[in-house]
Amino acid sequence: MIRFDGKAVSAQDLTHIKQRLRHRGEVSGQIIDQGALLAFGNTIESNNAAGIYAVVHTDFPNPSINQLFISSFLQNGLSSFNELNADFALTLWDTRQQALVCARDILGVMPFYYVHQPGRFFAFATEIKALIGLAGIVVTPNRHKFREYLTWSTTYTPYSSETFYENIYSLLPGHFLEVNVEKVHLAPYWNPNLGKFSQISRPEEYSTLFKEHFTAAIDARIKGKMSIGAHLSGGLDSSSVSCIAQSLLTQQKRPSLHTFNIDTGLASTDESTFVEAVVKQYHTQHHTVHPTADVLDAVLKINQLFDRPDHFIIPSSFHLSVSIKAKQLGCDCLLTGHDGDSVITTGLEYLDYLIDTSDWQELRLACLQYISYTERNLAFLGNNNGDLSTHSKYEKYALHIIGGNITKRFRSHPFSTFLKALSITKQALRISTSAIIAYCIQRVKAKIVHQNLLDNAFSVEFKQQIPARVLQSTEALSASISSEFNVSTNQILNTTNVICNEQLNHIGAYYGHQYTFPFFDKNVVELGLSTPAKISFDHGRGRGLIRNGLQTILPSQIVSRLTKANFVEYGTISAQQLYLAAHQQFKSPSHAIWEVIDRTLFLKIVNVVFEHRVPMQRKTRYNWLLSRIIYLALWLDSAKNAR
Numbered sequence: 097m098i099r100f101d102g103k104a105v106s107a108q109d110l111t112h113i114k115q116r117l118r119h120r121g122e123v124s125g126q127i128i129d130q131g132a133l134l135a136f137g138n139t140i141e142s143n144n145a146a147g148i149y150a151v152v153h154t155d156f157p158n159p160s161i162n163q164l165f166i167s168s169f170l171q172n173g174l175s176s177f178n179e180l181n182a183d184f185a186l187t188l189w190d191t192r193q194q195a196l197v198c199a200r201d202i203l204g205v206m207p208f209y210y211v212h213q214p215g216r217f218f219a220f221a222t223e224i225k226a227l228i229g230l231a232g233i234v235v236t237p238n239r240h241k242f243r244e245y246l247t248w249s250t251t252y253t254p255y256s257s258e259t260f261y262e263n264i265y266s267l268l269p270g271h272f273l274e275v276n277v278e279k280v281h282l283a284p285y286w287n288p289n290l291g292k293f294s295q296i297s298r299p300e301e302y303s304t305l306f307k308e309h310f311t312a313a314i315d316a317r318i319k320g321k322m323s324i325g326a327h328l329s330g331g332l333d334s335s336s337v338s339c340i341a342q343s344l345l346t347q348q349k350r351p352s353l354h355t356f357n358i359d360t361g362l363a364s365t366d367e368s369t370f371v372e373a374v375v376k377q378y379h380t381q382h383h384t385v386h387p388t389a390d391v392l393d394a395v396l397k398i399n400q401l402f403d404r405p406d407h408f409i410i411p412s413s414f415h416l417s418v419s420i421k422a423k424q425l426g427c428d429c430l431l432t433g434h435d436g437d438s439v440i441t442t443g444l445e446y447l448d449y450l451i452d453t454s455d456w457q458e459l460r461l462a463c464l465q466y467i468s469y470t471e472r473n474l475a476f477l478g479n480n481n482g483d484l485s486t487h488s489k490y491e492k493y494a495l496h497i498i499g500g501n502i503t504k505r506f507r508s509h510p511f512s513t514f515l516k517a518l519s520i521t522k523q524a525l526r527i528s529t530s531a532i533i534a535y536c537i538q539r540v541k542a543k544i545v546h547q548n549l550l551d552n553a554f555s556v557e558f559k560q561q562i563p564a565r566v567l568q569s570t571e572a573l574s575a576s577i578s579s580e581f582n583v584s585t586n587q588i589l590n591t592t593n594v595i596c597n598e599q600l601n602h603i604g605a606y607y608g609h610q611y612t613f614p615f616f617d618k619n620v621v622e623l624g625l626s627t628p629a630k631i632s633f634d635h636g637r638g639r640g641l642i643r644n645g646l647q648t649i650l651p652s653q654i655v656s657r658l659t660k661a662n663f664v665e666y667g668t669i670s671a672q673q674l675y676l677a678a679h680q681q682f683k684s685p686s687h688a689i690w691e692v693i694d695r696t697l698f699l700k701i702v703n704v705v706f707e708h709r710v711p712m713q714r715k716t717r718y719n720w721l722l723s724r725i726i727y728l729a730l731w732l733d734s735a736k737n738a739r
Contacts, residue, residue: 097219097230098131098189098196100277105132106231113226114189120222120605131217141166147191153206153222154184154611155317169197177272177285181618185267187220196275202286203616204269204594207601211264218275223602224403227264236262237735239562242692244591245405246724248551248717252590255571257282260404260731268570269594284573290581293626302627303645306620310645313617314340318429325427325609327418328355328382331371333433334641335654337614341431341512342378343649354425355380356418358387362669365661373651385421387413391670392677395727399734401602405727407595409720410663410670415600419607427609434596436615438530438587439624440641443632445584451501456524463494463525465636472658475713478538483524491531498525499539549717553697553725555690568595579737583625588616664712664719671705671719674726682729689729 097105105175110132114123121137126149133140133151141150143166143388150166168176169188170435174197188197196218200208210220211227221227228235241260244253257265266271270286296302318324318341342353357371375382388394398406406412419645422430450459467474468487477492502518509517522532574585597613605613614620627641634640637658647655682689704710704718 097217099217100130100194100214100274101216102421104207109230110134112229113221116225116229116327117221117223119608128189130189130191130194133187133189136351137221143170146170148188149191150186152184152186153208154182154186155612162544174272174285178287178289183612183616185222194276197272198267198275199268199272199285200269202270202618202621203588203613204266205597205601205613205616207598208267209259209264210267210273210484212275212280214278218280222605224259224261224264228261228403233469234263235735237732238262239692240565240567241726242558243562243564244567245728246552246554246692246721248720252586253592254567254571254574254586255591255594256567256569257701258567258733266566266598267677268573269589270570271575280652281566284576286373286573286577286623287658288577288625290583290626299631299640300644302623302631303641304385305645306623306627306641307645307649309617309619309623310336310614311344313342313614313620314431315344316617317431317612317614318344321610323351323354323425323427324429324431325354325356325418325422325425326380326431327433328357328371328374328380329433330357330367330374330654330657331433331660332650332654332657333436333615334637335370335374335433335650336436336642336646337431338374338380339378339646339649339651341513353378353380354422354427356381356421357382357384358414358417359384360387360666362666364665365663368658370651370653373653377651383421385417387670388417388420390677391673392730395674395678395730396734398599398603399731401606402599403602405724405731407592407599409716409723410667411674411723412599412603415603415669419603419609421606422609430604430609430611432600432611432613433615434600434613435588435593436642437639438593439615439621440627440639441587441624441628441629441632442638443634443640444638446629446633447497449629451498456521459472459497460490460494460525462633462636463497464490468636469658488531491527492535494525495531495535498640499535549714550697550721551700551717553693553721554699555692555694557693558692562646581625585625586623666715667719667723668705668712668715671722674723675702675705678726678730681733687729688732689725692728693725701725 097109099105117136124135124140126133126140126142128149133149135151138153141152142148146166148166152165155453165186166188168179172179177199183201185200185206185208186198198210198220199207200206207222208220209224209227210218211233212218214230216232217232219227227233238258241258244256255269257268259266268282270284271282272285274281289527296305314337324345326340326341327334328338338353338355345353347349355375357367391411391413394411394416395406397416398412419430447459447462450462462620467486474489474493477496498521572588574589577583577585600611632638632640636642637643643655701718701722705715705722
């Protein structure tokens with residue numbers, strides 16, 4: 097806390113913070129004239145000659161990060177943040193200028209929350225619970241956040257600075273904050289250095305570079321750690337992390353990697369064949385764990401740890417069970433391949449490029465390549481695809497890809513121009529008239545079904561009282577990067593990714609290990625952004641950087657894998673279990689959740705989730721809505737006692 101009013105930070109506040117954050121490590125403190133700085137599991141840096149103090153929260157052991165950051169800042173100013181390849185949250189206090197500078201890593205792996213009361217103080221912490229008990233802070237739920245949290249979205253939602261508490265904010269990833277007595281100024285610092293890859297000319301060079309950067313990212317994250325664990329689902333991402341981590345540990349003559357996979361007991365989520373391929377080749381110390389049986393207890397635990405409702409569609413009994421086991425084994429680091437496919441993509445944007453350039457011949461070839469793999473799941477095209485000829489599958493997939501473009505042309509061009517363009521496209525792609533008619537009928541049916549789907553269950557009164565508003569978010573930074581480099585960061589710089597990072601950070605800190613994300617390493621992210629979509633598409637396989645870069649590292653079953661486990665069935669069961677366990681706690685008409693949610697719409701959602709005649713693929717949205725409404729209801733109860 098930095099005080100601008102000349103008062104000392106109270107001993108009671110200091111004691112409160114130390115108690116609430118003690119699970120994050122041994123505390124070191126620095127009392128200064130204007131306030132107090134505390135570091136948990138890290139150190140406080142100071143430069144007396146310059147009059148600057150710094151608190152850097154990072155789990156990287158590289159001494160250049162913790163010991164030399166002030167020097168880097170003095171030399172390079174705000175641009176020094178962009179040079180730092182680490183997961184970090186930091187604060188610099190300049191005693192001479194009476195100004196504070198805060199910054200956070202590009203994807204928000206390290207949390208940073210703050211309160212600013214102009215003329216009085218600026219308080220900051222890695223967990224909200226350290227702030228909500230401070231004297232002078234009024235704890236009030238932020239109802240505007242409910243709108244964002246409980247609205248089903250079909251596009252990436254930018255990460256916003258608002259939290260579930262009014263006047264407590266989260267520093268945006270890739271941004272810095274300048275603070276003085278009267279105001280705060282927020283600005284982005286992340287300026288991706290994509291030019292460093294401009295000299296690459298051959299596809300294989302991208303894959304080689306990915307292997308180098310990804311290996312370096314994992315090596316940096318396990319350095320100095322005593323016992324390493326890793327999620328291992330059997331997918332490309334988690335398998336890549338586990339295989340390289342074990343290779344490094346073997347080279348360094350260190351204890352073997354602990355790997356963890358979740359067994360839900362359902363055939364639809366069973367990935368044991370792929371997990372076993374990794375374990376057999378690398379001889380990791382493998383552990384199969386089961387989701388914690390008490391789903392309600394898991395949600396309440398997240399409320400306690402995370403200071404906000406659970407974020408995952410499936411309750412975090414998954415993550416809690418892994419962390420409990422990792423703690424029993426003494427792991428101090430837990431690697432995860434979480435959302436690696438948002439960084440090292442499938443390359444499907446290559447198809448969009450071919451449409452935009454009207455390169456129909458290449459588009460036809462790319463579509464044929466995509467459907468050519470017999471193990472590819474094409475269920476999204478409709479039923480009975482396994483019985484179709486190759487050409488029929490191609491027609492359905494090609495129309496699926498260009499459908500949006502056709503609709504856009506229909507809406508924006510004269511009808512005669514539209515028909516001419518459609519005829520040219522039809523001939524170039526060799527699509528029959530009957531296939532186009534069938535596609536149009538399917539689109540009309542889907543639109544009718546979609547119109548009947550709920551995207552929220554808010555009451556009329558809540559929507560009137562809490563209108564939608566523009567939030568301070570990562571949207572401007574994403575738009576700026578997209579405009580400058582003609583790449584999209586929406587897949588990585590969004591609320592789902594960042595809040596998952598934050599939630600896992602909180603869980604890991606509580607159970608005594610660092611959750612870490614090699615795919616979110618700055619060099620890996622920037623390489624992913626720089627890689628041409630055609631290379632990522634990899635002749636229809638997708639994820640070209642991983643498949644080609646790690647083909648000598650991964651088991652062959654993993655390299656060739658094109659499927660993913662389907663968690664919709666398990667998500668439905670979890671939502672049902674959660675409702676049955678929790679509904680007694682919020683069924684009263686006076687419960688605060690009914691000030692937000694329309695009870696009739698809520699019951700409709702419940703009925704869909706429990707109705708076995710509703711197709712499983714249509715339940716994802718309702719599982720999500722039901723789970724999140726319950727998460728919020730339970731959080732509203734716990735928030736009453738947050739102080």
